[in-house]
Amino acid sequence: MRWSRYFLYTSKEEPAEAEAPSHRLLLKAGFIKQVAAGIYELLPPALRVLKKIEGVVRREMDRSGAQELLLTVLNPKELWLETGRWDAYGDELFKLKDRHGREYCLGPTHEEEITDLIRKTVRSYRQLPLLLYQIQVKFRDEKRPRFGLIRAREFIMKDAYSFDADEESAELSYESMRFAYERIFKKLGLKVVVAEADVGQIGGKLSHEFIALTPYGEAKLAYCESCSYAANAEVVPVNDARVWEEEERPLKEVETPGVRTIEELARFLGVEKERIVKAVVYAVKGEPVVVFIRGDREVDENKLEKLLGTDEFRLATDEEVRRFFGTERGFIGPVGLKEGTRVFWDRSVEGIKNAVVAFNEPDKHLVNANPGRDFSYGPFVDLAQVREGDACPRCGEPLRLERGLELGHTFLLGTRYSEPMKAYFTDRDGREKPVVMGCYGIGISRVLAAIVEQHHDEKGIKWPTRVAPFELLIILLNPKDEELTRVAEELYREALAEGLEVLYDDRDERAGFKFADADLVGIPYRLVVGKKVKEGSVELQSRLTGERWELPLNEAVSFVKRKVEEDKR
Ligand SMILES: [Zn+2]
Structure with missing residues (x-):
């Protein structure tokens, strides 16, 4: 892609409203634009990143035996009434009416719809276990949308649902999803803590949160360095009644x-x-x-x-x-x-x-x-807020508190939805039983923000190679110089032929401007086509590590290709 033709416009201005680094940098680098409070457009480079994140998620879901489908955004009120969530979900549920006065919500999560699908299709234990997932836009009318993609009102999510014949088998499905999640976050270059969590609105029995540590997260995480216990602060039991050994004095x-x-x-x-x-x-x-x-x-x-x-x-x-x-x-x-x-x-x-x-x-x-x-x-x-230094409920050592961003959440639901919605199947013994469910979410657009939160410096984003919008940036320093232009064009063609994802900065701009943009946009490798061309070489720079290599012209592209492949391994 030639930058001169590419829909990527960076800005030198500091976005006043942006506190979180991901919010600020994604706006400045021209990846997102705000349409209304908590509602953002993903522009071409952001969409490239998003597709790559989705790719990693899809591969791991498919490997776990999950099958992809696409549910609907418009959910009829009747389904939500069956589970009592039409009212219980509160103001975060976007509700609307069609021309006939029928009511719908914009799905913030899809337990109702998928349970409806299962009760219409699953009759026998032979059809279980079953794992289904989708990647879709979701809506939540946040009271205080904040931090750009971190807490948005419209966002992309992967949600998966498991259906099993009994509790034991459901736990196996749950575990397989948990492991898939650990692989996903590792591949995405995210440092994530797996924490015991509250079941909240979704309901159920067992729940884990996958939390990226960042100061702008809404989740308060308590964790123990000695036994690696981790939990959302609101579920940590506090037990610090003191022993008062003294005589009772007169009132x-x-x-x-x-x-x-x-x-x-x-x-x-x-x-x-x-x-x-x-x-x-x-x-x-x-x-x-x-x-x-x-x-x-x-x-x-x-x-x-x-x-x-x-x-x-x-x-x-x-x-x-x-x-x-x-x-x-x-x-x-x-x-x-x-x-x-x-x-x-x-x-x-x-x-x-x-x-x-x-x-x-x-x-x-x-x-x-x-x-x-x-x-x-x-x-x-137990009603006390946990605080730094409180005893770990598992080993008694002092707990630490950090802020984090919830990227994934898994729930073992049991029959919380199948019972009221009558999703029954006939078991081996001929008896009718409710299916045992689990549900598993990953906030895809939030993951994009979390990657920036964990991979940036004061100059801009540092995309890990696997999710970067492009793998290589070729910077032509002086487009008026014919020799330099010829070499840059050749490198560009060669890199494309090698299958690299390349952005070629052929814009008629000053060198300083181009370097600042390169730092801001954060493509992991950049080839600088400048004066050294006269000596038959180009400089390669890593945005991730700051390393530099001087490479002969005819070896540059294959060297980059090797580096990129190593990074993605
Ligand atoms: Zn502990």
Whole structure:
């Protein structure tokens, strides 16, 4: 491809709205264009990368025995009503009506449709196990689309579904997909951590996330360097109740005028935050729910959501606290709490001695409050946010926390969809049973962004050879020089004949401009056709490693070809 004819226009301007490196660089390098919030066009070079990512995914899916099909974007409401997700999915579901008033959604995932397909076609255990997948555009009405392709409202996904006769066989299908995912991410040059995950909206029994570590990811990952445990932070059990070996002291009432926060209270009383029983008040569908947690810990709202079974809650406002309890925020406590209030006790409070608690009187606290004697507590639940240094639930060593980007997600669904949708088959023993399912996603367009997140420097992108839009860039330094032009054209023809994917920068631009563009666009190898041609050589540069080679003209292309093949092996 001649750059002078190619639809690739870089920009020198810094895109103001772009925080994540992938967002910034893909815009600057002319790979993507924004159409509306969270909606992007993939321009020719980006599409070349995307096709290569898809190629890697397809090969590994096919190797695992999965068969590709193409489901529909428009999903009828009726299917989603069968599983209860038409409402449960919430505002992220794009809904629309046709001219007859029939309702549809734009598929954000396809469990409903594929389960419908299976119940129409699979009758017998002889047709199982079965693995099907598609690569398709998906839609999710994100509240806050951000970071370009990382959190977009329209995106490309590979989603696979497994169907088995029993739990045991389903676990084998699940494992084969898990291994395929590990191979895929390795081939794509991505460093990915496999983490235990929450089943969330999709539902089911077992779930793993494949998370690329980057500071712009939305996933908070906890991992342990000693036993390699890794999990999404919201599913990490926190268990750090302290052992308080001290005598119970006499209860005392103290004045704490205007003291609102845990920090202020700890400072005011000269106690450690661990000694304070903190009350966090939520408004759940208009009703108060109080979480009592140790003063040094925070509530994990994902854990709370699971416990409440709804995401319709938020921190109560000052006004609501007043209305619920007739006192001010900061003075809600377990002593004298309004009868009938729904309460959760976080594990961190268990066994606390001589605690500081509020007793629902403004500007006062109790010190040396002891459970059993001064207030009753428990049962205990796990609602605390995990934090750096918490004990690994598997081996007890300190955990580390990192941000990451979820690229893949696997779920062992069981009969979460086949049961309500009646996808039954006749088993060996002649009995009707629901098929056991799994589902497996990879965010293809997000993978593209993640590759840039993990492979770039301050000058631009460094595409790993296997997914690069082109393998070789030939830079003609002075198109007005006939000799240089002749040599560049020859190299270009030779490289094409050798089967290399070549972009030939024949544009009438200054050398500095071309080099800056080359760095930005990030093609892994570049041949510089410049002054050295007079001595019969060209310079080859690697964008990935910074290496340089001076090569005789007649050996340059075959040398590049070898390098490219090595990289892709
Ligand atoms: Zn561990």
